[in-house]
Amino acid sequence: MSHTDQHLTVVTHPLVQHKLTLMRKSDTSTASFRQLLREISLLLAYEVTRDLPMTSTRIDTPMQPMDAPVIEGKKLALISILRAGNGLLDGILELIPSARVGFVGLYRDPETLQPVEYYFKVPSHLGERLTIAVDPMLATGNSSVAAIDMLKKAGAKDIIFLCLLAAPEGVARMKEAHPDVPIVTASLDEKLNDHGYIVPGLGDAGDRMFGTK
Ligand code: URA
Numbered sequence: 001m002s003h004t005d006q007h008l009t010v011v012t013h014p015l016v017q018h019k020l021t022l023m024r025k026s027d028t029s030t031a032s033f034r035q036l037l038r039e040i041s042l043l044l045a046y047e048v049t050r051d052l053p054m055t056s057t058r059i060d061t062p063m064q065p066m067d068a069p070v071i072e073g074k075k076l077a078l079i080s081i082l083r084a085g086n087g088l089l090d091g092i093l094e095l096i097p098s099a100r101v102g103f104v105g106l107y108r109d110p111e112t113l114q115p116v117e118y119y120f121k122v123p124s125h126l127g128e129r130l131t132i133a134v135d136p137m138l139a140t141g142n143s144s145v146a147a148i149d150m151l152k153k154a155g156a157k158d159i160i161f162l163c164l165l166a167a168p169e170g171v172a173r174m175k176e177a178h179p180d181v182p183i184v185t186a187s188l189d190e191k192l193n194d195h196g197y198i199v200p201g202l203g204d205a206g207d208r209m210f211g212t213k
Helices: 014-024 029-049 087-093 142-153 170-175 205-210
Strands: 002-004 008-011 056-059 065-071 074-083 100-108 116-119 130-135 158-162 184-185
Touching: 008 029, 008 205, 014 029, 029 087, 029 158, 029 205, 074 087, 074 142, 087 100, 087 130, 100 142, 116 142, 130 142, 142 158, 142 170
Parallel strands: 008 184, 074 100, 074 130, 130 158, 158 184
Antiparallel strands: 002 008, 056 065, 100 116
C-alpha cells in the first residue's frame, strides 16, 4: 500500500504507519525504538524490492513439475549512510541476506549543516547492481545528495533511496540533484526546523537507536 509519484513513494500500509507512530513518541525506549525500526525496515524492504525483475525456473512440487517465479538475480547492493542507516540495513539484510553491503560515512557539520565525508567503502561492480541507499532521515537532503554523488562516482547507475521520514525540503533537493533516483519513505513530514531537524519527526534517529545523547 503506497501513494506514489514518479519520484516519491510514501508507504501508507497500516503496519508501517502504526509502527512509525510508536517510534515517533518521545517516551519510546531505545530497545523498543530499535525493535520497531527492525520491523519497519522489513516492511519497507518489501516495497523497495517490488519491481525487481523476475524470471522462472523449472521445479518439481510433490504433485508435478512447474515453471515457478524467482527473482532474476540482478545483484543488489545495500548502502548504509552511517550511522543511522545501519538501523534500516539490519532489517533489510534479514530479508535479502545475499545482498552486498557498503557504507558511506558522512556527518553533518552542525554550523553549516553541510555533509563531511569520513568513510567510503562499497561493493565492486556497482554499475551492474540495483543500489539501495538507506538513511532513516531525509532532512535537508545535503548528505543524501552527497552520498548519491559518491555512489554515482563509484559507478552506480540504478539507485533507490530508502528512508523512514522525509522533509519536503529534502525531497525537493534530491529531485533537483538526482531526478533519476526514486525515493521510498514511510512519511512525508511537514517541514524542517531551524536546526535542520524534521518536524514533527522523531528527533535524532541515531541517538534514539543507539541510546546516545
Ligand atoms: N537527522 C535526524 O536524525 N533527525 C532529523 O530530524 C534530521 C536529521
